[in-house]
Amino acid sequence: MRNRLLLITLCLVNLLPRPASPELLHSDRLEVSPEDGSSQVTLADTEPKAGIRQLEVFIGQWDIVLRSEDQQIVGLARTEVRYILDGTAMQADYFGLDRQGNTVFRGTTLRTHDPQTGRFVVHWAMANLPGFTYIDEVYRQGELHGDGRGFDEQGEFVERYRYFDIGETSYSFEMSRSYDGGVTWQSSPKVSATRRSTESPPRS
Numbered sequence: 001m002r003n004r005l006l007l008i009t010l011c012l013v014n015l016l017p018r019p020a021s022p023e024l025l026h027s028d029r030l031e032v033s034p035e036d037g038s039s040q041v042t043l044a045d046t047e048p049k050a051g052i053r054q055l056e057v058f059i060g061q062w063d064i065v066l067r068s069e070d071q072q073i074v075g076l077a078r079t080e081v082r083y084i085l086d087g088t089a090m091q092a093d094y095f096g097l098d099r100q101g102n103t104v105f106r107g108t109t110l111r112t113h114d115p116q117t118g119r120f121v122v123h124w125a126m127a128n129l130p131g132f133t134y135i136d137e138v139y140r141q142g143e144l145h146g147d148g149r150g151f152d153e154q155g156e157f158v159e160r161y162r163y164f165d166i167g168e169t170s171y172s173f174e175m176s177r178s179y180d181g182g183v184t185w186q187s188s189p190k191v192s193a194t195r196r197s198t199e200s201p202p203r204s
Contacts, residue, residue, distance in 0.1 A: 047087050048083050048087035049087050049088050049113065051113030051114075051115055051118075052083070052087065052088065052089060052090055052111070052112065052113045052120075053087075054113075054139050055090065055111070055120070055139065055144070057166060057167075057168060057171075058081050058090070058092070058171075059081050059082060059083065059090070060080075060081060060195055060196070061078065061079070061080045061081075061195070061196045062078065062079045062080075062081075062193045062194065062195055062196065063076075063077075063078055063193070063194050063195075063196060064076065064077035064078060064079060064191060064192070064193050065191070065192045065193075065194075066189040066190070066191055067189055067190050067191075067192065068189055068190075069187075069190075074189050075096065075189060076096075076097045076098075076099070076101075077094060077095060077096045077097055077105075078094075078095050078097065079092060079093065079094050079095070079193070080092070080093045080095075081093075084110075085112075088112060088113075089110060089111060089112040090109075090110075090111045090112075091108060091109070091110055091111075092108065092109040092111065093106070093107075093108050094106065094107045094108065094109070105126075105127075106126070106127040107124065107125065107126040107127065108124075108125060109122060109123070109124050110122070110123045111137070118138075119136055119137060119138050120136075120137035120138070120139070120144075121135075121136065121137075122134070122135035122136070122137055122146065122148070123135070124148075124150070129152070129153075130151075130152060130153055131150060131151050131152035131153065132150050132151070133148045133149070133150035133159070134148060134149055134150060135147065135148035135159075136148070142164075142166060143162050143163060143164045143166070144162065144163040144166070145160075145161070145162045146159075146160065146161045146162070147159070147160050148160070148161075154179055155179055156179070157177050157178060157179045158177070158178050158181065158182055159175060159176065159177040159178070160175070160176060161173065161174060161175035161176070162174060162175075168195070169194065169195045170192070170193060170194050170195065171193050172190070172191060172192055172193070173190070173191035173193065174187070174188070174190050174191070175187075175188045176188065
């Protein structure tokens, strides 16, 4: 059960397959133009829409540490987040790591903003594992709260989480999940995220 909770957390941490630069943070595609036998890469800038821009602080690359209740390190990961679809959505790629830094798990989150409700709609999927999650999020009082439902090999579940202590260079995350309709809840390892030191916070 402990390993399952660790995997659950790895699945949700929020969280670009290519190295991020200040230009790439606002780009959703690269165009290659052959010229004199060489290739020239040009950036197609993306201006994020007002709703999704509320979460701009998450754009970039992050190092993740997962800790148990007694503060023992039980997992490592990295996450890379960018704008996609001309700034109407965000994609967060998540990579679970072993102690040598090798990728042992991959997942991705697609997040968009519903202007009618003011809330965020989130879909989560994993590589080579069954299951998915639909999540409803709301950003309030400096925290991002999510309520989700989905299934995995253990069955159907509901979940709840929050991102808190959110700053330009760090944030925290905690989550719990129930497989009996909310009667009992299982807490996952706590997450601490730190922006990679070689990267600047996104442009405001």
